[in-house]
Each structure stands twice: as structure tokens, then as C-alpha cells.
Amino acid sequence: MNALAIFDLDDTLIDTQGVLLLPALRRVAAIVGVDVDRLNHRGKAIDEVLEPLAALPADLRERAAEAWYDPTVPALDPLPGAREMLDMLRGRIHLALLTRGNPARQQAKIDSCGLRDAFAAIRIRVIEEAGTKRDDILALAREFDVSLARTVVIGDDPHDEIRHARALGCPVLPVPENALSDIPSRLADLGLVVPH
Numbered sequence: 001m002n003a004l005a006i007f008d009l010d011d012t013l014i015d016t017q018g019v020l021l022l023p024a025l026r027r028v029a030a031i032v033g034v035d036v037d038r039l040n041h042r043g044k045a046i047d048e049v050l051e052p053l054a055a056l057p058a059d060l061r062e063r064a065a066e067a068w069y070d071p072t073v074p075a076l077d078p079l080p081g082a083r084e085m086l087d088m089l090r091g092r093i094h095l096a097l098l099t100r101g102n103p104a105r106q107q108a109k110i111d112s113c114g115l116r117d118a119f120a121a122i123r124i125r126v127i128e129e130a131g132t133k134r135d136d137i138l139a140l141a142r143e144f145d146v147s148l149a150r151t152v153v154i155g156d157d158p159h160d161e162i163r164h165a166r167a168l169g170c171p172v173l174p175v176p177e178n179a180l181s182d183i184p185s186r187l188a189d190l191g192l193v194v195p196h
């Protein structure tokens, strides 16, 4: 195996927006005492979610952060085709997971969706810390001793993993433009796996 596929988690392999987003926004709205529509629904970090509001007292902000990053997650199904696609790629290309967020919450999502065993490496980019997924893509390629030209990044965020991968010269497969069930044949088209 001389190629590496790095997968994003949220809205790539699990339906975060559909299943987890609104309950998390509601928890935050209840704590800060506003209607849920007043929050930034596109926010990923708590500071982004609270951005439309005036400055909040520090203790309220802290409680809002705890609610947003609550490590208790419900039972999650992988998105349709995710498990089958990863099983089909096993042993044909190195598989890594790269996700940005709160470590406890991201680990809980990985366990809940049952995909942990699919990956040879799992990296969590801590959302409030310095650095970006660019650093992790470089580190993973080095760790697996694979060139960036043979390190493919699969994700949904054009401003995060897809942008960093493109800037590094890695091939990219954005989702949902690429259906999960088509990923193995796309990787074969790119010459990164042998066709089945």
C-alpha cells in the first residue's frame, strides 16, 4: 500500500448537521437564554456559534461551551454506504480519520458510529488550539511514508480539509459531490488503488 486516504468525520461519514446540530444549538440557546435562531448555525467552534450575540459574561460562555461540546452523543449511524465503502478499501489503501473539534466529543462520535476499527490512524485537531488540518495532513503523509501526490483527502468542508489538501497538492474527493459508494472507483481512477 503506497497511498493514503484521509477522511473527515462530520458530514462526511456521519450526518452531523442532520442529527447533532440542532440539539446542540438548543442546549446552548437554553443556557444563554436566547431563541435558537439568534445563534450562528454555521459555527463549528462555540465562539462562532455565539458570534451574533453581544458579549456574554465569562461564566455563561463557559457553560455554553460545555453544552456545545457535550461528550454525550446519541447512537449514530454512519451515513449510508460509509461502512461498506471503508470495508471495500481495507487492505488496499492506508485509511486515516482527521476531525476537528473537542477531543472527548469527537471520540464519542467515533465510538457511537462504530467506525473506529476502520482506521489505522485517528487524529483530532483541537478546535481551540493553534494549527490547522494542514499540519495533520503533512504529519499523516510522513507517518505512512506516502507522498502528498498519493495522499487523497475526502471531506465536505471547502474552507477546511479540502482547501488545505488542494494547497498541498493532494488529490481531493469532496462530498457529497462524490457519493460515498463511488469513492473506491474514484480512487481507482486516480491510480491510488487497484480496481476491484
Ligand SMILES: [Mg+2]
Pocket: 008, 009, 010, 011, 012, 155, 156, 157
Ligand atoms: Mg466535515
